Amino acid sequence: MSDPATSREVRSGGWTGAVRRYAVRTLPPEKLLPDTQPAYMASWIYVFGVLTVSALVVVVATGCLLALEGPGWWHVSSVGKYVNSLHLWSVELFMFFMVIHLWGKFFMAAWRGRRAMTWMTGAVCFLASVGAAFTGYLTQQNFDSQWISGQAKDGLNAVGIGAWFNVLDFGQMLMWHIVLLPLALGGLTGLHVLLVRRRGIVPPIDATVPTPGAVEGRL
Amino acid sequence: MAMAAASAERVLAAPVDLNHTGHYVHWGVVQISVANLVVVGLMVLVFVAAVLLPFPKGRGRR
Ligand code: HEM
Numbered sequence: 132m133s134d135p136a137t138s139r140e141v142r143s144g145g146w147t148g149a150v151r152r153y154a155v156r157t158l159p160p161e162k163l164l165p166d167t168q169p170a171y172m173a174s175w176i177y178v179f180g181v182l183t184v185s186a187l188v189v190v191v192a193t194g195c196l197l198a199l200e201g202p203g204w205w206h207v208s209s210v211g212k213y214v215n216s217l218h219l220w221s222v223e224l225f226m227f228f229m230v231i232h233l234w235g236k237f238f239m240a241a242w243r244g245r246r247a248m249t250w251m252t253g254a255v256c257f258l259a260s261v262g263a264a265f266t267g268y269l270t271q272q273n274f275d276s277q278w279i280s281g282q283a284k285d286g287l288n289a290v291g292i293g294a295w296f297n298v299l300d301f302g303q304m305l306m307w308h309i310v311l312l313p314l315a316l317g318g319l320t321g322l323h324v325l326l327v328r329r330r331g332i333v334p335p336i337d338a339t340v341p342t343p344g345a346v347e348g349r350l
Numbered sequence: 351m352a353m354a355a356a357s358a359e360r361v362l363a364a365p366v367d368l369n370h371t372g373h374y375v376h377w378g379v380v381q382i383s384v385a386n387l388v389v390v391g392l393m394v395l396v397f398v399a400a401v402l403l404p405f406p407k408g409r410g411r412r
Contacts, residue, residue, distance in 0.1 A: 173407070175400035227389070231397045 163328055171335050176239075179232035180327070186225035187320060191313060193218040198309060202272065222264060229257065241333045249330065252323040259316045266308035269298060280304075 144151070196214050197205050205211035233253065236242075242250035265283070269276050280298040287293040297303055373384040382390075 173405045175403055175405055176397075179400065223389075227393060227396075230393055231400065234393075234397050235400070 158325065158329055162331075163325075165328070169332060169334070171338060172332050176231075176235040177332070179228050179235060180324075182228040183225060183232050184320065184324070186221050186228055187316070189221035190218065190225055191317070193221060194309065194313070206272070222267070226260065226264065229260065233257065239333065240336060243333055243336075244330065246326070246330050246333055249323060249326040252319050252326060256316060256319045256323060259312055259319060263308060263312040263316060266304045266312060269304040270301070270308050272301075 142148075193214055197211075197218060200211060205215040236250065236253065265279075269280050269283075283298045284293055287296060287298060296307075375382050375384060375387055
């Protein structure tokens, strides 16, 4: 029944127009940056997702500082050691907050109401974080990292991926730690938060029957 | 001067001496360092606090 002139106008714009229409349809501005939230969100447990994001921002920022100056700086100078410590302790907080966030979402069954992808991207974030922390320990260049990689190589060889993911190859582990895993974690976290925005915060278990996400279509 | 530096170092030193092997708890097949056990305990505590403590009412919120 649509007016041919209007539909041609709506469909114009090539792939950029199509992407824009998709983006606006799935994440309209009032969903992307809401200014109100349901009353049931007034609980400390909802703060742990954003605490995790904040810790991750500090992790990435201090990691960039370390990359800027190199190991001759972070192992020797006092400012370098300080930034190195900021990097380690923000990771400790990141893991701490993420685990409490995970427990919270588990006990409120936050995958209800078409939020399975939110849960799954979160779970993969957790796995990627474990990998990032592991490769980080391998880049300490001390006896600890030597011992960890010596132990890990046996496990990884036993599952058959040791030849490709070689924990004794310092260069490869450094690249995983500072390029691949941060990119994966950053992308997954972005997707995770956009999915939360899209579906809205999950209602408490006894409050309402879970309703499908208000916006049609799948991501 | 040297004395001041030494006492400053004592103040700034880690509250736990990290220059020896860690302490471990053994419980059947479970083996965990005391440090990790403390972290797990703290996470449980913070989780319970986050669930039980009332959330402050924001200004201008209904
Ligand atoms: C890189 C790590 C992670 C970051 C930065 C992160 C961030 C966030 C943020 C900011 C929110 C919205 C606010 C909130 O409810 O706390 C959220 C919601 C959520 N997270 Fe995570 N998260 C991470 C890991 C995880 C993990 C490991 C899981 C579980 C396996 C998970 C499951 C969820 C679920 C299901 C929601 C939706 C809650 C709802 O709809 O009410 N997240 N996350």
